[in-house]
Amino acid sequence: MSGYVLHDYYRSSASYRVRIALNLKGLDYARHDVSLLNGDQRSPEHLARSTQGFVPVLELPGGRMLVQSLAIVEWLDAAHPEPRLIPADPLECADAMARALVIACDIHPLNNLRVLKRLKHQFGVDDAGRDDWYRHWVAEGLSALEAMAGDGAFLGGDSPDVSDVCLVPQLYNARRFDLDLSPYPRLTAIDAAMQALPPVSAAHPDAVAPR
Structure with missing residues (x-):
């Protein structure tokens, strides 16, 4: 188990991107649902993860939070290079x-x-x-x-x-x-x-x- 936690909403496009990237790289992660329809993204708990109140947030072991889907994909490429999603050339x-x-x-x-x-x-x-x-x-x-x-x-x-x-x-x-x-x-x-x-x-x- 990687220890990653993905805070996401199942229909969020940005969250869907990160789930695809994590899966393509074969990484294990737990999901924590943040219901956009219920307003969970504006809760103090989630705002502590993302100052914008957005999903997805990828929580790393130790508690570091990564936000913005393409930034997360870029980090995943650096931390787990195979298969590479952002070309090196x-x-x-x-x-x-x-x-x-x-x-x-x-x-x-x-x-x-x-x-x-x-x-x-x-x-x-x-x-x-x-x-x-x-x-x-x-x-x-x-x-x-x-x-x-x-x-x-x-x-x-x-x-x-x-x-x-x-x-x-x-x-x-x-x-x-x-x-x-x-x-x-x-x-x-x-x-x-x-x-x-x-x-x-x-x-x-x-x-x-x-x-």
């Missing part, structure tokens, strides 16, 4: 991070739960308008990412990289919001290849949802 690293950031910086923040709630409570957007907002930004980002995808089995080529780790949760959420994915054949094929990997399927929200 500088140009390959730049390409992989560019693809990952299309999702992590350009799609996900606009569709985060706190943003969707603000649309409703501050601007009076109804559920249909909220879902249209969500689909618009996902479609815009996925269109760019589809063009960035190469010919390999994964975005990272012959093996998954950090951008594949980000893609899977984003397509999960796209399906939840009924986005038509037919314009993105490369991305859906890569997602299917990822889902066929047992470490990835084990990270799926349905596999870790509270019972």
Whole structure:
């Protein structure tokens, strides 16, 4: 047992990324559910772990807390290099991070739960308008990412990289919001290849949802 504890929410995209990374590296960890719907992220206990009140938080043996999903993936690569998710080659690293950031910086923040709630409570957007907002930004980002995808089995080529780790949760959420994915054949094929990997399927929200 590694002694790691992942404080996460089963449907959180960022948490899903870290579960995939931990599983691909074959690391054991305990999960502690932080319910975003119940407001657990704003509890004093969780704010002591993450000053932003976000998930995921990876708690290391000894009590050190790591926050922000891509920073956690970068640390995991340094601490547990195999399989590597962020390429060592500088140009390959730049390409992989560019693809990952299309999702992590350009799609996900606009569709985060706190943003969707603000649309409703501050601007009076109804559920249909909220879902249209969500689909618009996902479609815009996925269109760019589809063009960035190469010919390999994964975005990272012959093996998954950090951008594949980000893609899977984003397509999960796209399906939840009924986005038509037919314009993105490369991305859906890569997602299917990822889902066929047992470490990835084990990270799926349905596999870790509270019972």
